[in-house]
Amino acid sequence: MFRSRTNVSQIMGEFKIEDHLFRYSVFVAKLYNYCKSLGFEPGKIMPSRAFCSDESQGYPIILISKHFGTFPFNHGLVGGVVATDRHGPHAEHGKDMLIIQASHVGYDPESKKFGVYRRICTEHDENSSSCGKIDSVLAWYESEYRFAKNNIFVEKRNNDYFLIIDNYFTNEERTEGLFLNMDLLVSDRSPVESYSTSKCFRASAEVQAMYEWIDNRKNIGKNLIPEFFYYKRNVISDIESQGHLESNLLPVMPWIVTAAAPLLAAAQINTQIEFDRTFRTIVKEKGYQGKRVLFISGIHIDISPSEDQLFPLTKFVPWAAFIQDTDGSQRTLEQNELYEQLNAQSSENPDQIDMEAAIHVMEDAQEVKVI
Numbered sequence: 001m002f003r004s005r006t007n008v009s010q011i012m013g014e015f016k017i018e019d020h021l022f023r024y025s026v027f028v029a030k031l032y033n034y035c036k037s038l039g040f041e042p043g044k045i046m047p048s049r050a051f052c053s054d055e056s057q058g059y060p061i062i063l064i065s066k067h068f069g070t071f072p073f074n075h076g077l078v079g080g081v082v083a084t085d086r087h088g089p090h091a092e093h094g095k096d097m098l099i100i101q102a103s104h105v106g107y108d109p110e111s112k113k114f115g116v117y118r119r120i121c122t123e124h125d126e127n128s129s130s131c132g133k134i135d136s137v138l139a140w141y142e143s144e145y146r147f148a149k150n151n152i153f154v155e156k157r158n159n160d161y162f163l164i165i166d167n168y169f170t171n172e173e174r175t176e177g178l179f180l181n182m183d184l185l186v187s188d189r190s191p192v193e194s195y196s197t198s199k200c201f202r203a204s205a206e207v208q209a210m211y212e213w214i215d216n217r218k219n220i221g222k223n224l225i226p227e228f229f230y231y232k233r234n235v236i237s238d239i240e241s242q243g244h245l246e247s248n249l250l251p252v253m254p255w256i257v258t259a260a261a262p263l264l265a266a267a268q269i270n271t272q273i274e275f276d277r278t279f280r281t282i283v284k285e286k287g288y289q290g291k292r293v294l295f296i297s298g299i300h301i302d303i304s305p306s307e308d309q310l311f312p313l314t315k316f317v318p319w320a321a322f323i324q325d326t327d328g329s330q331r332t333l334e335q336n337e338l339y340e341q342l343n344a345q346s347s348e349n350p351d352q353i354d355m356e357a358a359i360h361v362m363e364d365a366q367e368v369k370v371i
């Protein structure tokens with residue numbers, strides 16, 4: 001019906017969540033065993049993580065430390081963006097290389113809503129957005145979308161349908177904002193009437209089909225579907241990586257702001273783009289040449305802790321993986337295959353360390369004087 005779906009928006013639909021989730025403690029044990037099945041040497045694996053800076057991401061890091069017996073290298077920037085300029089140092093810190101990238105989204109089990117997370121260290125255990133960084137990026141786009149939904153009207157006159165569009169949206173001189181795919185919305189780009197702040201156009205057949213039931217005038221509301229609009233935004237890069245995160249999401253922002261759970265959709269697409277981008281940088285990285293490398297991407301669903309829990313009950317949804325062997329052979333696993341490979345592994349890890357005991361050993365060790 002529509003012709004403007006982008007490749008990126010099509011791939012969004014490929015990311016499956018249902019029946020593809022692992023409880024995090026199970027995921028990390030299976031991942032460790034998967035690494036061993038690929039020839040990774042226990043005790044010589046340097047895991048790294050590219051996670052958001054949110055404190056909710058601490059629990060996965062603790063589990064990675066426990067199962068791999070070492071604290072993971074920090075490969076991440078806020079929002080779950082991979083710091084690809086850290087491949088070199090990572091490569092020097094271990095024999096066999098593991099990189100786990102994940103964007104994250106909160107989940108409230110009571111309301112069954114994505115995008116919220118209970119902050120148990122706040123005065124009243126308040127809920128806040130999660131991922132908060134992605135939420136702050138989305139705010140401007142959501143506000144433009146709200147304005148468009150409320151300021152574009154469909155009007156039926158006799159049996160003809162018209163769109164009354166605020167002049168803001170037809171002003172092509174803007175460098176930023178929400179822009180309409182007029183070819184899909186109207187049958188003729190020349191207005192039939194002009195008013196003080198808007199113009200009236202004859203509606204396209206697609207729009208007419210959506211409004212056969214109205215008898216006078218109504219705002220377009222949720223029928224402003226992603227195929228009908230796009231955004232322009234002068235994205236500024238910054239060292240905190242917001243610019244990078246925003247550039248990742250910009251081409252598919254219409255699909256994100258109209259999604260049932262925008263923060264879930266944004267986490268998925270960011271992970272998909274980061275996997276695609278990062279695997280190309282791993283292939284070119286001199287430090288990884290001749291080494292075993294497993295790069296795995298997915299999303300963290302952080303289930304809000306209840307009052308008696310210290311940590312979230314995080315779930316991992318794998319998206320894709322890249323594997324390199326010491327002879328330089330490489331392959332990529334798509335979501336279903338990756339899920340099956342992980343699921344086939346044992347969830348028992350006899351090599352996992354006792355964190356408390358390891359800390360006690362350090363507490364009891366003889367003092368070393370520094371200078």
Ligand SMILES: [Zn+2]
Pocket residue numbers: 052053054078079104130131132133134
């Ligand atoms: Zn975050």
